Amino acid sequence: MATIKDVSKLAGVSVATVSRYLNKNGYVSKEASETIAEVIEKLNYRPNNIARSLAGMKTATIGLMVPDILNPFFPELARSIEDAANEYGYTVMLCNTDNDSTKEQKYIDTLIQKQVDGIIISSYTIKPEHLTGLQKQAIPVVLMDNVFSSDSIVSLTVENRQGGELAVRHLLEQGCSKIAHICGPLSITSSRDRTAGFEHVCRGTDWFTPSLIGYSDFTVKGGYTAMKELLTMHPDLDGVFASNDLMAAGALKALQETDYKVPQDVKVIGFDGIGLEMLNPELSTIAQPIYKLGKTAMDALIGLIRKENDIMTDQVFPVTLSAKQSTMN
Amino acid sequence: MATIKDVSKLAGVSVATVSRYLNKNGYVSKEASETIAEVIEKLNYRPNNIARSLAGMKTATIGLMVPDILNPFFPELARSIEDAANEYGYTVMLCNTDNDSTKEQKYIDTLIQKQVDGIIISSYTIKPEHLTGLQKQAIPVVLMDNVFSSDSIVSLTVENRQGGELAVRHLLEQGCSKIAHICGPLSITSSRDRTAGFEHVCRGTDWFTPSLIGYSDFTVKGGYTAMKELLTMHPDLDGVFASNDLMAAGALKALQETDYKVPQDVKVIGFDGIGLEMLNPELSTIAQPIYKLGKTAMDALIGLIRKENDIMTDQVFPVTLSAKQSTMN
DNA sequence: AAATTATATGAAACCGATTACACATTATAA
DNA sequence: TTATAATGTGTAATCGGTTTCATATAATTT
Numbered sequence: 001m002a003t004i005k006d007v008s009k010l011a012g013v014s015v016a017t018v019s020r021y022l023n024k025n026g027y028v029s030k031e032a033s034e035t036i037a038e039v040i041e042k043l044n045y046r047p048n049n050i051a052r053s054l055a056g057m058k059t060a061t062i063g064l065m066v067p068d069i070l071n072p073f074f075p076e077l078a079r080s081i082e083d084a085a086n087e088y089g090y091t092v093m094l095c096n097t098d099n100d101s102t103k104e105q106k107y108i109d110t111l112i113q114k115q116v117d118g119i120i121i122s123s124y125t126i127k128p129e130h131l132t133g134l135q136k137q138a139i140p141v142v143l144m145d146n147v148f149s150s151d152s153i154v155s156l157t158v159e160n161r162q163g164g165e166l167a168v169r170h171l172l173e174q175g176c177s178k179i180a181h182i183c184g185p186l187s188i189t190s191s192r193d194r195t196a197g198f199e200h201v202c203r204g205t206d207w208f209t210p211s212l213i214g215y216s217d218f219t220v221k222g223g224y225t226a227m228k229e230l231l232t233m234h235p236d237l238d239g240v241f242a243s244n245d246l247m248a249a250g251a252l253k254a255l256q257e258t259d260y261k262v263p264q265d266v267k268v269i270g271f272d273g274i275g276l277e278m279l280n281p282e283l284s285t286i287a288q289p290i291y292k293l294g295k296t297a298m299d300a301l302i303g304l305i306r307k308e309n310d311i312m313t314d315q316v317f318p319v320t321l322s323a324k325q326s327t328m329n
Numbered sequence: 330m331a332t333i334k335d336v337s338k339l340a341g342v343s344v345a346t347v348s349r350y351l352n353k354n355g356y357v358s359k360e361a362s363e364t365i366a367e368v369i370e371k372l373n374y375r376p377n378n379i380a381r382s383l384a385g386m387k388t389a390t391i392g393l394m395v396p397d398i399l400n401p402f403f404p405e406l407a408r409s410i411e412d413a414a415n416e417y418g419y420t421v422m423l424c425n426t427d428n429d430s431t432k433e434q435k436y437i438d439t440l441i442q443k444q445v446d447g448i449i450i451s452s453y454t455i456k457p458e459h460l461t462g463l464q465k466q467a468i469p470v471v472l473m474d475n476v477f478s479s480d481s482i483v484s485l486t487v488e489n490r491q492g493g494e495l496a497v498r499h500l501l502e503q504g505c506s507k508i509a510h511i512c513g514p515l516s517i518t519s520s521r522d523r524t525a526g527f528e529h530v531c532r533g534t535d536w537f538t539p540s541l542i543g544y545s546d547f548t549v550k551g552g553y554t555a556m557k558e559l560l561t562m563h564p565d566l567d568g569v570f571a572s573n574d575l576m577a578a579g580a581l582k583a584l585q586e587t588d589y590k591v592p593q594d595v596k597v598i599g600f601d602g603i604g605l606e607m608l609n610p611e612l613s614t615i616a617q618p619i620y621k622l623g624k625t626a627m628d629a630l631i632g633l634i635r636k637e638n639d640i641m642t643d644q645v646f647p648v649t650l651s652a653k654q655s656t657m658n
Numbered sequence: 659a660a661a662t663t664a665t666a667t668g669a670a671a672c673c674g675a676t677t678a679c680a681c682a683t684t685a686t687a688a
Numbered sequence: 689t690t691a692t693a694a695t696g697t698g699t700a701a702t703c704g705g706t707t708t709c710a711t712a713t714a715a716t717t718t
Contacts, residue, residue: 014668049442051704069404094423113378249607278578380674
């Protein structure tokens with residue numbers, strides 16, 4: 001592997017000149033430039049990024065921590081982040097944390113040691129004190145779905161509560177008169193908010209009763225089980241709002257198995273807007289702007305890394321109703 | 330950020346001793362060890378990986394190139410690889426290539442510059458000449474779903490053709506007497522092999538005709554469209570083998586929309602074994618040992634990196650029938 | 659014509675670790 | 689009681705770049 005020294009020697013200039021040429025800073029004469037270019041071509045020289053990083057430049061690498069890439073929400077997020085990172089010339093390190101604090105902590109340590117320039121964290125379990133290590137090293141952080149304000153931390157969330165309300169209102173508009181809810185883990189803020197949206201609209205209506213809320217865990221199987229239970233208690237329900245799409249898919253399956261027709265007998269709506277196009281009927285959902293979230297996260301991170309003065313502050317993104325077959329009339 | 334120098338100064342020893350302590354090689358007295366340990370604790374010192382890498386050690390990072398993490402097959406692969414990598418103390422760089430040669434080439438360059446210790450590539454489009462850069466740098470490569478033999482390249486594939494045969498035989502056993510096939514891109518070797526398996530079993534039967542093969546693209550939508558077309562030509566078909574699960578899901582949807590009952594009227598089987606538990610009925614499939622593939626890929630890569638003498642050679646993994654509701658009687 | 663300023667280059671320090679080598683001390687073997 | 693081996697430690701070179709600073713020449717100003 002050719003080094004900058006080899007290039008400088010063969011080009012008859014100093015390494016400093018080659019370095020200036022490579023980084024396009026400082027003066028380099030046209031002759032020198034041309035010679036260097038030729039030599040680089042000839043030796044097929046590529047600067048060693050490790051050495052560059054050590055010499056004080058950045059690593060051009062960011063860490064992306066997600067609970068589990070197997071959950072279809074996260075590939076979408078990961079993809080958008082990687083695309084954006086790529087445009088900025090950054091590379092993404094993928095870390096699955098399983099919402100396990102120990103793993104999170106370990107990964108944060110590793111990422112610090114690997115000198116990543118910034119980290120995007122999507123986590124339900126993370127707490128401010130877990131980020132102190134990053135703060136100490138002044139490594140910028142963008143937090144998704146979680147808010148703790150700080151200088152070097154930007155938080156991005158969506159309007160979960162409004163989304164919950166939107167979902168229920170849509171079901172009501174479509175003629176539902178007894179709406180069940182499958183809520184996600186209560187430990188997750190955004191999950192609680194979605195449920196709060198549901199309750200806000202439903203409490204006070206004549207049909208509402210707490211047993212219309214099923215408690216589940218954001219998985220297909222969980223949604224399926226919760227739906228079955230809800231059906232035994234309320235065989236006459238005619239609408240279901242699940243706090244995420246996976247549970248909604250599970251609910252759909254449970255309904256179909258129990259010979260309820262969706263959307264004729266029961267209408268179903270989810271939350272997230274992941275592409276579950278294989279479902280029949282297709283699922284209405286409250287869509288998060290996932291791609292935009294990823295892109296914004298990366299933009300914000302770059303802003304923090306470059307210490308731009310117009311650093312992005314915390315943002316709350318609107319969600320939109322994506323009405324498909326599962327809530328049609 | 331504390332450096333090894335800070336530690337050595339505070340501990341009253343040389344950096345060499347601290348380094349020896351850190352890497353547990355060479356002699357370090359008990360007293361020195363204890364003092365160093367205390368100082369490290371006190372300063373919350375963490376060795377700088379970049380410096381370590383530059384000093385000749387490895388980066389403990391591998392690259393993972395996949396076509397698109399949005400395709401549900403790849404999160405499963407990525408997850409298993411990351412888990413295995415983690416156990417070895419490695420970190421994974423995620424690269425989406427979109428089966429685009431230019432992107433692939435760019436990523437390979439980037440990964441070389443970032444000095445990854447090895448690369449796992451899952452790609453339909455990659456060709457041997459794209460890997461010459463890696464060969465030159467002696468960066469080990471594990472190739473999935475593609476075979477080109479070489480010293481520093483190990484290839485892992487599955488028995489695609491046998492899987493195709495298995496799928497059709499299963500349909501026949503379940504009583505199907507007119508089986509259609511939705512095949513994937515012909516540019517992809519494993520796709521062609523699966524179709525070859527189908528043809529091998531079907532050619533020569535009295536019902537087979539080439540128009541029972543629909544050409545598609547490994548997507549849900551593609552499978553859906555292909556199924557609709559097949560149905561107009563062969564409304565009496567009673568079995569479908571799709572070359573991957575996504576197309577099978579699309580086919581399932583098309584069948585249900587056209588009021589065919591699955592599995593009563595038509596039985597459907599896919600290929601891959603990705604977890605599409607939200608489908609109703611659940612999809613029978615020819616399952617690849619995805620987790621094992623990932624784990625093995627990582628093991629092989631580590632073997633190449635460490636230049637172990639019992640380096641793994643190319644492997645072809647068996648596939649298994651996962652019979653679910655969609656092919657039941 | 660003298661004083662500035664812009665252009666161009668190289669020597670050497672530095673980033674934060676690893677490691678070969680030299681040297682000193684202690685423990686064991688002959 | 690030596691000779692030899694095992695243990696322990698520090699100095700300095702090295703990895704491959706970036707960057708400060710000093711210096712030299714060419715181009716402008718005054």
